[in-house]
Amino acid sequence: MYGIVFSEKVVLSYFPQHFILASLNSTGQGHQGRFAELVIVLIVLLLVATGVALLSRQFRLPYVTGLVLAGLAIAEFLPRRVGLDSSLILNLFLPILLFESAINTDISRLRSTIKPILLLAGPGVAIAAGVTSLLLKLGLGLGWIPALLIGTILAITDTVSVIAVFKEVSVPSRLSTIVEGESLFNDGVALVLFSLILKVHSTGSITFLEGLQDLFVVIVGGSLVGLALGYLSVGLFVRLDDPLSSILLTVAVALGTFQIGQVVGVSGVVAVVVAGLIVGNFGLSGSVSASSRITLFSFWEYAGFGVNTFIFLLIGIEIDLITLWQTLPGVLLAILAYQVGRFVSVYPLLAGVHLFDRPVPLRWQHVLFLGNIKGSLSMALAFSLPSTIPGRESLIALVFGSVLLSLVGQGLSLPWLVRRLQLVRFSEFRQQTEELQAQLMTAKAAQDELDSLLKAGVLPKSVYEEMRSSYQVKVAAAEKALRDLYNRRPEELAATNKDLIKFDAIRRRLLLAEKGALNEALRKRILSEEIVQSRIQTIDEQLLKLEDD
Known part of the structure; x- marks a missing residue:
């Protein structure tokens, strides 16, 4: 010492x-x-x-x-x-x-x-x-x-x-x-x-x-x-x-x-x-x-x-x-x-x-x-x-x-x-998907802001409808492209590294929302504890099976 x-x-x-x-x-x-x-x-x-x-x-x-x-x-x-x-x-x-x-x-x-x-x-x-x-x-x-x-x-x-x-x-x-x-x-x-x-x-x-x-x-x-x-x-x-x-x-x-x-x-x-x-x-x-x-x-x-x-x-x-x-x-x-x-x-x-x-x-x-x-x-x-x-x-x-x-x-x-x-490997499929998601999210966010401006009286309805329709075109195009990607045959998806395309982040948020609804129902005594705990256990098992994002 x-x-x-x-x-x-x-x-x-x-x-x-x-x-x-x-x-x-x-x-x-x-x-x-x-x-x-x-x-x-x-x-x-x-x-x-x-x-x-x-x-x-x-x-x-x-x-x-x-x-x-x-x-x-x-x-x-x-x-x-x-x-x-x-x-x-x-x-x-x-x-x-x-x-x-x-x-x-x-x-x-x-x-x-x-x-x-x-x-x-x-x-x-x-x-x-x-x-x-x-x-x-x-x-x-x-x-x-x-x-x-x-x-x-x-x-x-x-x-x-x-x-x-x-x-x-x-x-x-x-x-x-x-x-x-x-x-x-x-x-x-x-x-x-x-x-x-x-x-x-x-x-x-x-x-x-x-x-x-x-x-x-x-x-x-x-x-x-x-x-x-x-x-x-x-x-x-x-x-x-x-x-x-x-x-x-x-x-x-x-x-x-x-x-x-x-x-x-x-x-x-x-x-x-x-x-x-x-x-x-x-x-x-x-x-x-x-x-x-x-x-x-x-x-x-x-x-x-x-x-x-x-x-x-x-x-x-x-x-x-x-x-x-x-x-x-x-x-x-x-x-x-x-x-x-x-x-x-x-x-x-x-x-x-x-x-x-x-x-x-x-x-x-x-x-x-x-x-x-x-x-x-x-x-x-x-x-x-x-x-x-x-x-x-x-x-x-x-x-x-x-x-x-x-x-x-x-x-x-x-x-x-x-x-x-090399913790993350970006595939071409994932890049395409995220670009379309970005287009969809930004267009919908702009539409929501237009709705609030119309409600507040900032925009006249004619201008609102014209601007909203232009964003709707972007929304429709992004949704169609994403739908086409999701509908590809399983063998095509397997070639793109399936752990990157399962969108587990979205599924995890949905499962957490279900879990939150069950806990709220239990708190308000709408559902019995036995039913709620059984469903929550099932949801937890599904969460554990999801891939890390």
Whole structure:
């Protein structure tokens, strides 16, 4: 065993005295001069981010990895007063990222993959944190409390890089949903575990029953807060139906839900996720005009992109390469430890999924294992470690180095891995089918919008009929072509790789709709429980037989 020992000079060179674009030194300049300096720094960062975006597209590199490398390159040319601040990340950046992911998540798809998601985000996080903590204690000679804190910090996965890879390389939609779903919930579980460990540190001890009780209250309480504020905002969306006002409302819901959750002592992360799911799936439903929905989703896409851009640039700026080299042995051991923890939490847990849900293919498990890239939340939690933790500065250095090597090493290798695994093979038949589906869906969406404009009195009926008929021609053509494809002889279909043409995604949605209707009938006492459970068992068996999409 050996401990991590760093000189005071090394620690101070690694961490600037002030963090996040704030605390600009007031000596020698007034407020106006400090603000001008801040604006110049922001402009430089925006220009650097633009250049990284262009180069990443040209050389097919992950955008976030490019940002971190760019931050390393420009660190010496910017004031050392620019850096990361845990409070800003936790109270502003994190709610924005969580809300943006939640409103873009389809509850029906999330529900169809909820079992593997809960396995990875619940027991998976706990197992990964425990294994990582044990290896860090044995390998670096850490105390139990510091080891558990770092193990929990390194158990968090930042899926921004993974999702960016999925946008470049096609993967099955179920795999993408599992990755996104895990990222929505594992942050909350890790934060709850982190707070429980800090409670043990401050109080001296906590019983297992008290820990479970706190865990239950924090997670369930966060869910209730998110449900209440989410459904409260749904009614406001219907009455507003104004894109600019709706944007303000969504920002207030995202940030306000997190703060209210923190104030009442429950998980603000869980509250934001639940509120975002409610707003995205019910508040922005068909009752809100298409133009308002497009404006809102575009705003949140830009907000998430902007926040990630600044976070990953600042990660690169924050890290000192000289200090990283001096701490490299400990960092490499930490990376090995969290990789072992992720291995133990992914493969054994998902190996038994076939007993109660559709199995997760082994090739998908490889992506889930190597996609455990670390990011901003790990760094924010490292910053938030209290000063009473032994060797706090050394622990922060450990996390910083692990995040950097994870973003660069795993971020660069993941696209290559996903391509080599060949998770999706597009046939000519599937391409034709999806093009016709796109034509059918867009034409029908335009017709629905025309109906609402006619009902609102925006269009005269003669203009409405003329425009609607033009879309009807597209609908009829797409439906005829699709019908011809569906009616092809079975031997013709067999030659096109049948697992790609069974349209199991549509069948799965229909079966889930049937299951929902049965549960609603049982709740209203329309059908007996015996009949309902028998039908639900049949539907579950049909769901398990469907191919992964």
